[in-house]
Amino acid sequence: MSGSAASCDVAVAGAGPAGAVAACLLARAGLSVLLCDSRLVDGAAPAKPGEALPGAAVRLLRACGLPLPGDSGRHTHVGGNISVWGWPEPIYRDFLSEPDGPGWRLDRAAFEAELVSAALAAGARALPLNLARVARDDTRWRLWSRGGAEWRVSFLVDASGRAASLARRLGATRRRDEALVAVVGRARPDPAYRLNRTLVETVPQGWWYAALLPDGAPVFMLHSRPHEAARLLARPEEWRAALADTRHVAAAFPGAVFDAPLSGHDACGAWLEPVYGPGWVACGDAALSFDPAAAQGILAALHGGTEVARAIPAAMRGELGPLRAYAARLLEMRRLYRQRLIAHYADEQRWPEAPFWREHGRVTA
Structure with missing residues (x-):
């Protein structure tokens, strides 16, 4: 492609849940789609710490004709939540009593690969690359990979996750809530x-999050302030000591053995301004990301992918109403999320002088 540029209708930057779903549905709508992600190798997604998928998300996947977690045998059911928040004794929530039934504990790499495979089966083309340069040319985009290949594209989708790398390159601003970093450790499987x-x-x-991944390995995440997270990443023995000091998490996984390094992940809520512009739109974490305490990130990403897939064909015809409606729904989603998150953090009053809880106890909408 060095001599001439290839053409397609839509390029999606990012092959996570939002991007893969958007690419799949756009391809099914008859558009030519590039699914671009430097981490893609033969349609596979990189390993991630793991996440739970609520029953409502399974309903969304079924409605869109997308792969269900139970189809592959790579994922396991989640029976419910145990929450020790605001008081010393646990509160149990049983998912079997939920209207949508039990959720799933995901093998994230397998789940994302399943969605990418669905996009490829629908006709999307996966490219294992980052978009090095993007420029507007009349009513189309010109894209260049780092290898020098060039495409002309009518519409761009930023599904690059919390980095929102494409939208920020196009002039959008990512605004962040209270700083939060998750320090993640994965222990050896134990039957x-x-x-x-x-x-x-x-x-x-x-606060700690712990779960048993589908391969039998427990994962532990301490969500804390950036300064504390940096200290624990530099001194993993102190992270392990903090885990051992927990009353319930340590008791659920006695004798956990760690033989891999810890990792740190940005976990704060954030939003993008604006969420769309001439010839582009953001979805998933690139558009709106959540504090993990809200437990809605992956469901929102899947929903965002379906929404932009419905809005883009109209936008390509010059009809911006669906994109405006999508942006309005994101604003309302954020308003409700912040309202509930503030109330949730306010439930914990046992350590009012601790820097973390003093900071998160002052959050506002």
Whole structure:
């Protein structure tokens, strides 16, 4: 392609849940689609810490004709939540009583690969690359990969996750809420571990999330302030000591053995301004990301992918109403999310002088 540019209708930057779903549905609508992500190798997605998928998301996948977690056998059911937040004793929530039934504990790499495969089967083309340069040329985009290949594209989708790298390059601003970093450790699988619920426990320096992944390995995440997270990443023995000091998380996974380094991940809520512009739109975490305490990130990403897939064909015909409606729904989603998150953090009053809880206790909409 060095001599001439290839053409397509839509390029999607990012092959996570939002991007893969958008690419799949756009291709089914008859558009030519490029699904671009430097992490893609033979349609596979990179390993991630893992996440739960609520039953409502399974309903959304079924309605869109997308792969269900139960189809592959790579994912396991989540029976419910155990929450130790605001008081010392746990509160149990059983998903079997929920209208949508139990959720799923995902093998994230497998789940994202399944969605990418659905997009490829629908006719999308996966390219294992980042878009190095983007320029507007009349009513179309010109895209260049780092290898020098060039495409002409009518519409762009930023599904690049929290980085929102494409939208920010086009002039959008990503605005962040209270700083939050998750320090993640994965322990060796152990057949003695049987917990099929998500476990959350607050501590003075933040809050812990623990779960058993489908391969039998427990994953632990301490959500804390950036300064504390940086200290623990530099001193993993102190992270392990903090885990051992928990009352419920440590008891659920006794004798956990860690033989891999810890990792740190940005976990704060954030939003993009604007969320769309001439010839482009953002979805998933690039458009609106959530504090993990809200437990709605992956469901919102899937929903965002379906929404932009419905709005883009109209936008390509010059009809911007669906994009405006999408942006309005994101604003309302954020308003409700912040309202609930503020109330949730306010429930924990046991350590009012601890820096983490003092900071998160002052959050406002």
